[in-house]
Every structure is written in C-alpha cells, then in structure tokens.
Amino acid sequence: MHVQVEFLGVSRLATGLKEVALDLEKGTTFRDIVHMLATRYPTLIGDVVQANGETLQAPNILNLNGKRMIQENQMDEGPSDGDRIIFMSMSAGG
Amino acid sequence: MYGYSGKILHIDLAERKTRVETKPEAWYKTYIGGVSMASRLCWENIESGCDPLSPGNVISIAGGLFAGTPVPVGGKYGMASKSPLTTFIGDSLSGSWFAVALKRTGWDGIVIHGVSDEWVQVFIDDDKVEFRDASHLLGLTTTETEETLREEFGDDQVRSATIGPAGENLVRIANVSNDGRKAGRTGQGAVWGSKKLKALSIRGTRGVQVADPDALLQMSYDILQAAQGPHTQKYRILGTSSNVLNMNRLGLLPTRNYQSGVFDDAELVSGEYLHEHYKAKTIACAQCPIACEQVGQVKEGPFSPAMGHIEYESLYALSSNCGVSNMEASIKAIANCNELGTDTMSTGVTISWAMECYEKGVFTEEDFKCEKYPDGFEANFGDGEAMVTLTEMIAHREGYMGDLLAEGTKRASAKVDEERDTETYKWAMNIKGLETPGYDARALKTFALGLAAGVRGGCHNRTAAYDPDIKGWVDRFSVDETRGALAKSTEEYAAVYDTLPLCKFIRRCFTGKADREGAWPAIAKLINATTGWEFDYDDVDLIGERAHTIKKAFNIREGWTREDDHLPWRWQHEPMETGPSAGHVVTDEELEYLKDIYYEAKGWTEEGLIPKEKLVALGMDDVAEEIGV
Numbered sequence: 001m002h003v004q005v006e007f008l009g010v011s012r013l014a015t016g017l018k019e020v021a022l023d024l025e026k027g028t029t030f031r032d033i034v035h036m037l038a039t040r041y042p043t044l045i046g047d048v049v050q051a052n053g054e055t056l057q058a059p060n061i062l063n064l065n066g067k068r069m070i071q072e073n074q075m076d077e078g079p080s081d082g083d084r085i086i087f088m089s090m091s092a093g094g
Numbered sequence: 095m096y097g098y099s100g101k102i103l104h105i106d107l108a109e110r111k112t113r114v115e116t117k118p119e120a121w122y123k124t125y126i127g128g129v130s131m132a133s134r135l136c137w138e139n140i141e142s143g144c145d146p147l148s149p150g151n152v153i154s155i156a157g158g159l160f161a162g163t164p165v166p167v168g169g170k171y172g173m174a175s176k177s178p179l180t181t182f183i184g185d186s187l188s189g190s191w192f193a194v195a196l197k198r199t200g201w202d203g204i205v206i207h208g209v210s211d212e213w214v215q216v217f218i219d220d221d222k223v224e225f226r227d228a229s230h231l232l233g234l235t236t237t238e239t240e241e242t243l244r245e246e247f248g249d250d251q252v253r254s255a256t257i258g259p260a261g262e263n264l265v266r267i268a269n270v271s272n273d274g275r276k277a278g279r280t281g282q283g284a285v286w287g288s289k290k291l292k293a294l295s296i297r298g299t300r301g302v303q304v305a306d307p308d309a310l311l312q313m314s315y316d317i318l319q320a321a322q323g324p325h326t327q328k329y330r331i332l333g334t335s336s337n338v339l340n341m342n343r344l345g346l347l348p349t350r351n352y353q354s355g356v357f358d359d360a361e362l363v364s365g366e367y368l369h370e371h372y373k374a375k376t377i378a379c380a381q382c383p384i385a386c387e388q389v390g391q392v393k394e395g396p397f398s399p400a401m402g403h404i405e406y407e408s409l410y411a412l413s414s415n416c417g418v419s420n421m422e423a424s425i426k427a428i429a430n431c432n433e434l435g436t437d438t439m440s441t442g443v444t445i446s447w448a449m450e451c452y453e454k455g456v457f458t459e460e461d462f463k464c465e466k467y468p469d470g471f472e473a474n475f476g477d478g479e480a481m482v483t484l485t486e487m488i489a490h491r492e493g494y495m496g497d498l499l500a501e502g503t504k505r506a507s508a509k510v511d512e513e514r515d516t517e518t519y520k521w522a523m524n525i526k527g528l529e530t531p532g533y534d535a536r537a538l539k540t541f542a543l544g545l546a547a548g549v550r551g552g553c554h555n556r557t558a559a560y561d562p563d564i565k566g567w568v569d570r571f572s573v574d575e576t577r578g579a580l581a582k583s584t585e586e587y588a589a590v591y592d593t594l595p596l597c598k599f600i601r602r603c604f605t606g607k608a609d610r611e612g613a614w615p616a617i618a619k620l621i622n623a624t625t626g627w628e629f630d631y632d633d634v635d636l637i638g639e640r641a642h643t644i645k646k647a648f649n650i651r652e653g654w655t656r657e658d659d660h661l662p663w664r665w666q667h668e669p670m671e672t673g674p675s676a677g678h679v680v681t682d683e684e685l686e687y688l689k690d691i692y693y694e695a696k697g698w699t700e701e702g703l704i705p706k707e708k709l710v711a712l713g714m715d716d717v718a719e720e721i722g723v
Contacts, residue, residue, distance in 0.1 A: 008343070009336040010328050012366055047327045057324045058602065061565065066343045066674030069566025088340050089328045090564060 001026055001081045005037065011060065011087035014043040024079075030062055031055075031075040033085065048087065060089045096305040097159055097625040098122050099200040102135070103223070105216060107289050108149065108208030110225045117202070123627065124713045128595035129185040130641035131156035131203055132174035136183060137644055137717070139205050142651050146178040146281075147264060147288035153206040155196065155294075158595050161381070162197035162302040164314035165620055166321055167597035169193050169380030177280040178266045178288075179440070179502050180527040180551045182649040182658075184280030187555075187595055188255075189379030190273035195253040198298025206291065215243070215293040217252075220300065228292035233259055235433035236271035243295055254295040258435025260489040261287040265500040267440035267488070267529075271432070274403060275379060278437045280528060280550060281502075305626030313620055317603050321383045325602035329386035330376070334406035335365030337532070341410070344564065345673030346534045348415040350475045351446035352523050352664055355534045356673035359419030368404055372421060377403075384599055390425040397482065402428035407554070410532035411442025416449060416481045423478025427485045434489035443529035444499045444506065445484045449475050450521045456514060457495075464493045503529055520663040525552035536665045537675030538563040539573050543688040544581045546659045549645040556592070558584040571675075573684045578691030586638030590617070593641045610635065640712050647704065647714070650721045656702045659689055699723060 006019040015037075022033070035054040038044045045051060048060050055072075056062070062070040063086040064079065079085060100122075102115040125131040135154035144150030153175050160168025171193035177184025196204070199220050206216075215228040231239050239256040253272065260268035261283030268283025269276045286292075304310050328336060341347035342360035349357040361367060368390050378385035392400040402408075402425045412418070412427040431438040451457045452473040459470035462480075464487050473480045487496030498506045507522035523530045528551025535542040544559025545552055554560060559581045563570035568580070587610065591598045594617070601608040604616035614634040621629045649658075661680055670676045680688075693702045706722030709715070 006343070008339045009332055009366070013331060013369075047324045058606070059325075059328070059608075063343065066345055069564070071566060086343050088343070089336065090340060 001028070001079070003079050003082070004084045005033070006084060006086045008087060009089040011044060011048045011089070014048055015041045027078060029076045029078045030070050030085070032078075034062075034075070048089075060087065062086065063088050095119050095122070095625075096303055098202050101201060102203045102205060103201045103218070104205045104207060105223060106207045107210040107214060107225075107291060112223045120713075122202070124640055125644070126593045126637055127156050127159045127202070128170065128172035128593040129156075129174065129187060130172075130589070130593040130637070130644060132172040133183055133185055133641070133645045133648060135203055135205050136174045136176065137648050139207070140176055143653075144176065146176040146181060146285060149207075149209045151176045151285055151288070153282070153285055153289070153291070155204040157196050157202055158193055159621065159624060160594060160596065161193045163304055163624060164311055165381070165596075165624075166314060166318050166603075167379070167382050167384065167600045168594070169382065170595040170597065171196060172592070172595060173270065173277045173282055175282060175285045176652070177527070177551075178264075178284045179281040179504075182526055182551070182652055182654065183549060183645045184282060185550060185645065186270070186277035186279055186282050187592055188270070188272055188275045188277040189382065189597060190253070190275045191380045192253040192255050192272040192296060194380050195251070195296040195298045197302055198300050199296060200298070200300050206289065209288065210290040213290045213292055215295065216291065217295045217297075219297045231292045232262060235259070236435050237274070237433060239293055240271070240273075243293060247295065247297075249297065251299070252295050252297045254293050256293040257283045257286045257291075258433060258489065260435040260500075262292070263489065263491045263500065264288060265436060265489060265491065266502050266505070267437045267444065267500070268435050269437050271435060273380070274377070274432070276432070276437070279439065279553060281437075283435050304624045306623040310620065310623040313616070313623065317600065318383050320603035320606075321600060325606070326384045326386075326599060329384050329599050332365045332369055333376070333386045333388035333404065335368055335388060335404050335409050337406040338364040338409060338414070339366065341532065342414075343674075345670065345675030346537065348410050348530075348532055348534055350417045351415060351443070351450045351521055352530070352534060352662075353450070353670075354672060355537070355670050355675045357414035357419075360414060362419045363409060363413035363421055363424055365406070365409075367421060372425060374401060379597070382597065384597070386599060390421075392422045392425050395422055396479070397422040397426035400426040400429040402426070403432055404428060407532050408438035408442070411439045411446075412481060415442055415446045417475030418478045418481055419476065420478040423482055427482045430482065430485040430489070434486065436485070436489055439531065440502055440529040441485055441488060443523050444488070444503050445481055446475075447503045447507065447518070447521055447523065448484065448495065448499055449473050449480070451510070451518050456510065456516050456518055462493070462495050464496065502527060520667070523552075523662045523664065525660060525662065526658055528552045530662060533560050533564075534665075534670070534675060535661065536670060536680060537678040538570050539680065539684065539688070540568060540570070540577045540580050542661060542665065542680045542685070543577055543692055544585060546661050546685060547581060547689065547692055548585070549642065549649055556585060556588055557581065558588040571678055573688060575691060577688055578693075578695040581688075581692050582695040586635070586642055589638035589641035590634060593637050636712070640714070643704065643709070643712055643714065644717065647709070647717045647721050650703060656689065659702065661685060
C-alpha cells in the first residue's frame, strides 16, 4: 500500500520536509504511521507528537485527502492505497 | 469594588466638556468589559436610527478586566460604535499598551460623543482631559502619528490610538491603530474621522487594585509557563499565516474572489514561505507571553521597503483572494493597510471584487485612473502592482475607483449595478456589509450559519463555528439538527474571551483542554481573584450569552430582520469546481432551516426576536422593555 504524507506548519519545520512517500503493509493504522514517522524524525517529539511517540500533541491533527480529519478515537483506523495524509496544526483567528 | 473604579468617562467633542458617570457593581457583573461593555455603552448612548457618520453616533471604549494585572494576554480593550459599514453594531478588539494605560487611569470605559469643529486629539492624563489641536497630524500614517505624539509628549508611558489617512477620508473600511495593533473591522476609523478625532492619547499612573493579588499572581505564573509549551508553538513560530496551506489543502482558501478554494501558488504565499524568506521578527501584544505576530519585511525590489504585520486573515485577502502569488506584493499591500489605516480583510476582498469586475468587463482601464497611472491600469487577478496601488487609492479615495471601493463591497456593488445595469452584487462577498473571512463557507455548513447569523456581519472571530466543521467534529459538507446549538455554543464561547477580554490563543493553557470544561473553572478563579466575586462555571458561561445578546438587541433596535441573516450570493448559488470542497453550496432551504434551529437554540422567536422573559432572565430588564417581544 502506497500513501503520501505531507507536512504542514510546525511538522514541516520539525522534519525539514514537505512530504514523504510511505510503502505500508495492509492494515497499518494512523497510529502506526505517527509512531513510524516519530521514530524516523525524532524532532517531531514534543511539539507535534507526545513523548509516547504515537499520540499527536493537540492541536496537531491528521487529515485524509483534504476531506476528513482523523479524530483521536479514529487513530486505530488506517488509510487506503493512494491516500494522502496531511499533518496539520489548525490555527484560529488572525 | 476590586478590578474596577466604577466610573465611565464621557467626552463631548462638540462642547469640549466631560462628565463622569458611575455604574453599580451589578452592571459590571453583567457586562464585564471588552466588547460586551463597549456594546452596552453603545446601547445606552447611541441615538437609534442615526447615520453612523453623524454626531448621534458614539465611540465607546471599554477596558479589559485583566488589563494592568499579571494575567497573560489580558492587555486588551474593546471598541464599539454603530458601524458605517453594516449600520449595525460594530465592535472591535485590540491588544496593546493602550489598554493597560486606560486601566491605569481608573476609567473603566470612555464614551466619545459629538463632532468637533476642528481636527482634534484628546489627551487623558489620569483624571485630566485635554483637547489639543490635531491639524499638524493630518495626513500622517498611523505609525507617523504615534511617533509624533510620542515625541510631543516626551513620555513613553503615554499611549495613543490613532487613525490614518483612511479614517480622515471617512473610508468605511478604516480602522484604529495602537502600538501597531488594530481595532480592525467594521469601520471604526471612519467614525473617528467623522468626529474629526485623529488621536486619543492616554497616560495612566495608578495601580490596579485586585482582591487577591497572591492568588492572581500564582495563577498567572502557571498560565505563563503553559504558554511557553506546545499549546502555543504554532502561534509563536509561524503565527496564524500557517493557515494558508491548511485551508488550501481543505479546498477552503479564498482564491480569486472566492471563485475557488484552491490556489495553485499557495506555497508562495504561505506562512512557511514567509518564515523562510521574509520574517523580520515576531512581536507581542501587551501582557502576552506568546508573541504570535509575524512581521514580514521586503528589503529590495519594487515593493521595498515594506514591513507588514502578517496574519492569516490579512494574507489570504491580499494574496490568493486577489490571485497574487508574489509575497512581496502581499507584504507591501498589508503594510499599506497598516500605515494608511484600513482593515486588511475588507480591503483585500473589496479589491478582489473590483478585479473580478474588471476581468468580466464591468470595469475598464479608464475606471482605474489615478495620479500614478493617469490613463488607468489593468486590474487582473494576479497583478500585485494593481493590488498594491488599489490599497493606496482606497485609503485616499483617489479617483473613481478609490472612492468607490472605499465604500466596501456592499455599497460599491449596489452603486455599480444601478449605474451600469449589472449584477456585480453576486460577487460582493459580504454579510451585513462586512467582508467575509478566509474560510470558504460553502463547504463549512455550521460556519455558514455562524456567519449568516453573526451580529457583527461576516466575521470568523465572533462566531468560531468553523471549529466543529474544520476539526471534523461534524460533517462539514452537510446540515443536521445539531448545528443551531453548535452555532450558539461557539459564538457564546468566543464572546466570553472577547468580553474579558483574553486572547483566544491562550485557551489551551489553563488545563490543556480548550473546551468550556477545560477553561471556564480557571477563568472563574481569575475573575474572582481580581474582583472578589464568587463566579462559577455557569456565571462565566453567561458572560458570553449576555455579550451576544446586547449586540443582538442593538441590531434589533436598528431595524434588523430575519432577512439580514444572509450569505453572499456566490456561496448559495455557485459551487466550486475543483478541490476537496468542490460541488457544494448552502441552499436557500438549508440556510432557512439552519436559521430556524439556531433561533430555537437561542430561545428566540421564529423571526429571530428576543422574548422579554429571556432578556429579564439575563438581567437585561431595560433592554426587555425596549425590544423584547
């Protein structure tokens, strides 16, 4: 299964990357993906991912294909082949 | 009474007289400060039905409960008047040392009446009020005015709020500036200009008496520590302009006057790009440990020198929404608005309307004649120079186009449609006359309701109903029976912060959770330590409902009807063609249903009017007598 992961905002600054491509086994969950990326890019730990390495630090959130925000209780679901996962940190106001 | 003096200062510019009004503690418990107190002062002092630019309007300024105390992000004040843009309540917030100086004078609020014969600046020096000539300040930018006044007073403790040339020229989208921050929306600057008030300077030398200083200090310290952590990281490093790419990925980034929600060049006008190439520094409002404001600087090229305070809402309006992918042009345009004294959002959206009119043949080059371009110029989407030039023309009401756009999209489109037999109102992106914010509401159905029903007009800050949509708590593409209560809940949540006032960016720093359960108990403790009151969760919650209700009551007295809760024509009839949000509009049927369930959730009538018993229950008996049904 192939997915594209895009980093926006603080996650982009932490990784120094705009996006990465991941080849995943079927059944890989969003939580697994966060853990995998936090392991590969430890600078995500703190401002983007909590110290446990698999929980996003609020208000960071994953978005799927620009249409669906993945809620905390949906992190054990997973993407489909060809999906785009976006690390977002939503800001209000301005 | 702790936290307040109990005194409101009234200033009559026509008679050059002042008077002091005392208010009972119950009045403060009901209206607190910020936008709520400022709106209440408008309710008490504005002649119903008056022209907003006539002597019957007032400028009301309400202090912050926590201004001048150690409470982080409490250095804010509220300003209100009858808006020359919407003709309903116009309220704005600003965070600056002006708010702290006001608090230290001992005046809880200021109401400025009448019209001066000559241009005037007012100096409030604790109890003393001086009326000073302002003729030498005319034409100066906001920064020039503040610097001139600082030199004249020779005291850094004197803090000034000023208007730029746009306010002097009665531009209906003009704002008020202080310490580089703005009371930005609804045209407050034009009201100042109509009164020939160029500047209000304040020196306050008194302390602020609070009920439990030790407790307040400890709580403030804890909040300050939390504000240095991950809850505010996004604001401190990138500021709100990081939303450009978020919104683009969601298909919600206003592009070419809201014709699209996806901008191909979004990367080039993103917060990330600004951070990498143009960031000069970050600055903070008074009492703020977050420092979210990103200052962008252009050092060379045709748009240099320019330094602008870059927020998301300024950036979308003066980049993607004008089709402009040149960050340097955007910084210059924002800097122009900051210095000349116009609201960046209304300015950008009004310019984008003009660009669409040009591209669709309603306007020609000749319509854009000005001193810089005597034969006029092309005003296509994507033309950064045209965008920048129009920011200057608007502030000075220069030429046909500058004078037209200075009226905002509602009036400008009505004038053009009458003169040219066109239907440009379909592209005029405003609600109640206030230009819309940087979230395309066609695919944010809860937010669409929040905006339509918004008492201030097309404003994201007063509704906050984008939260459930964008964060995925509800299906943003559809409508259901929960949205009325959600819109009520989010607007009243926002109103609590706008009334204290506290910057909303602190909302996760009380307990780590931004919801009512996470924040209200902590805010109650802050209020109690400041005032000695015994507020609880419910009392804090009522602050928001009361704040929203007094503004709604003002609008009803000015003739508001259900039809005024509308959306721009485009959001109801033109689906976007590309991106994740393509294919959606808010239909008439959806909007009317949303209004029905919202009014029901608010406890109002089907026509959106407020029952007397509802107002009495909120402690607004006199309001009930006047507009209750």
